[in-house]
Amino acid sequence: MVQKNLELAVGAFVALGIAAFFMLALQVSDLTSLGDERGYQVTARFENIGGLRVRAPVTMGGVRIGRVVGIDLDPQTYEAVVTLSLDPRFDQIPTDSSASILTSGLLGEQYIGLEPGGMDSYLTEGSTLRLTQSALVLEKLIGRMLTNAPGD
Amino acid sequence: MSAILARLGRAVLEQLIRTGRATLFFFSLLGALSFMIRRPGLLVKQLYAVGVLSLPIILVSGLFVGMVLGLQGYANLVDFGATSSLGTVVALSLIRELGPVLTALLYAGRAGSALTAEIGLMKATEQLASMRMMAVDPFQRVLAPRFLAGCIAVPLLAGIFTAVGILGGYLVAVEQLGVDSGAFWSQMQAKVQLYADVINGVVIKSVVFGVVANWIALFEGYEAQPTSEGVSLATTRTVVYTALAVLALDFLLTALMFGAW
Structure with missing residues (x-):
């Protein structure tokens, strides 16, 4: 059980890190424009x-x-x-x-x-x-x- | 006179010996890395210790650094009516410099010092020696998992730091000071380049800093005098040397990546 919790925490950490890089690539750099405009x-x-x-x-x-x-x-x-x-x-x-x-x-x-x-x-x-x-x-x-x- | 010369010579030779030992230590670490394929469970535990437990300080510092950048940038840009470039200022300073450098410095204080103390104490209590007695290689069993986990954790932490910092800048600039949110993001996206800035800045720098920070931390622990003073001295050295190495390397990398020559 302890090992499972450990794996969960590490998995969440790695996912968060990858999400941060995705945000840097998609939202911050010139790669895209997310169309969120309704009108x-x-x-x-x-x-x-x-x-x-x-x-x-x-x-x-x-x-x-x-x-x-x-x-x-x-x-x-x-x-x-x-x-x-x-x-x-x-x-x-x-x-x-x-x-x-x-x-x-x-x-x-x-x-x-x-x-x-x-x-x-x-x-x-x-x-x-x-x-x-x-x-x-x-x-x-x-x-x-x-x-x-x-x-x- | 000759006594002074002899002392000077000994100091130089000792430094050279230390440098040589550190280099050999690094190659032993690299050689032991393949063991991680057979025992990935060891890696998970270390990733938790150096990565997950470093998250709170990284998140909070990143947020505050981004908020300060937003405030300072605004105070200076408002004179030129150029507050719409605030997003660019915040993002570029975080991505190119502050993200990887501050992450490495915080990591040295939060995780590097702990690694040194742990290894140093293992040595002082002769755990490493007893492992060798049982034909267990401490490089494979103790050092390599910590090294690899640190090298994975630092780039991830740097990415998180940078992203949170930009969000902090956004909070201050857009929510607090009333910069247009579309201008904030669009100017940022227009100026920040994926390869030149994000890959060069956050990714390459933080990988280099991660390797160096963990190398220093583990080496200082491994070479610590097996006494309480020795371990405390080694811990101090880890933080000082990592800070110096990271800042000096940052200058070199910046000159290579963004320099004009």
Whole structure:
């Protein structure tokens, strides 16, 4: 009986250790993304998404209402197709709302901000946001500023 | 003058002899490991002693270290509005350095010292000698199971320490300070690489530290003077030498794995 308890404790210890490594591999490192988001999904097309990543927040008026669940490139139009999963509580978002990619703070991560539109129809599963604004790419901005600099 | 030189020479020679003995001891340990296939029951008992009984200190320390990292990281990152990278900071510091190093240091204090005292006392009470009289090899019967169990336990403990530490950081950052939980995990997953960080950091480092910590602990016990002072001195030495060896090796391994040259 003592031997059995000993084996049980050691078995639990080894299992815990292996579970810890699984957590490090799956949850912490770049191996996966566990889809735990329940909500309805809409897509938005952007010219340039900058440094946006999967699982980045989607906000409206600064409040988080969903997450980015997928990023893909449309091979025909060369646009980035971003899939957003929105909280079903917020099911009255007008279809002409606009999505823009914003940055939190100077060096912070990028997220998607939604601006409500004025239409009477609402976004549902599978709808597409038509009005989008790409990420601000700092290099382009500086380049434009240099070329537009007043004559020397 | 010549007396001083002679003393110096003797000290150097004694150190060299000790190093040689330690190396031979290590190979005898490796040679005795195959015995474990025939008697796995011995291994289970030692795994319990060094692994399961070390769990509480590892869990609690890991949690607190992670929580401190979360607090300190937040206090510094908040000035730059970059608190979303807190997950990366906590995970990378734990995975690359703190997880394996602190686990090895805690292990030396919790289990390594106990191993030394146990072996040293076995020697002092002539249990090892009587085993040899009965044609039982103490390397196979006593040392190899402890060595193998320790080498298995340290990487597992390091993994547990790291995982718990990240959870501790998560608790402070997300639950307490209000960092966005999605940003915490997604930034972490974007920056932490499975091979470069997790395998190199936690796995390889902790395997090396495990071998070294157990080697030192068993060798010091085996070489202890068979008196009460001898055993107490050997126990102290185990903790000191393990700490020094682990920290020095950590620098070497970090330079090899993450260094720029």
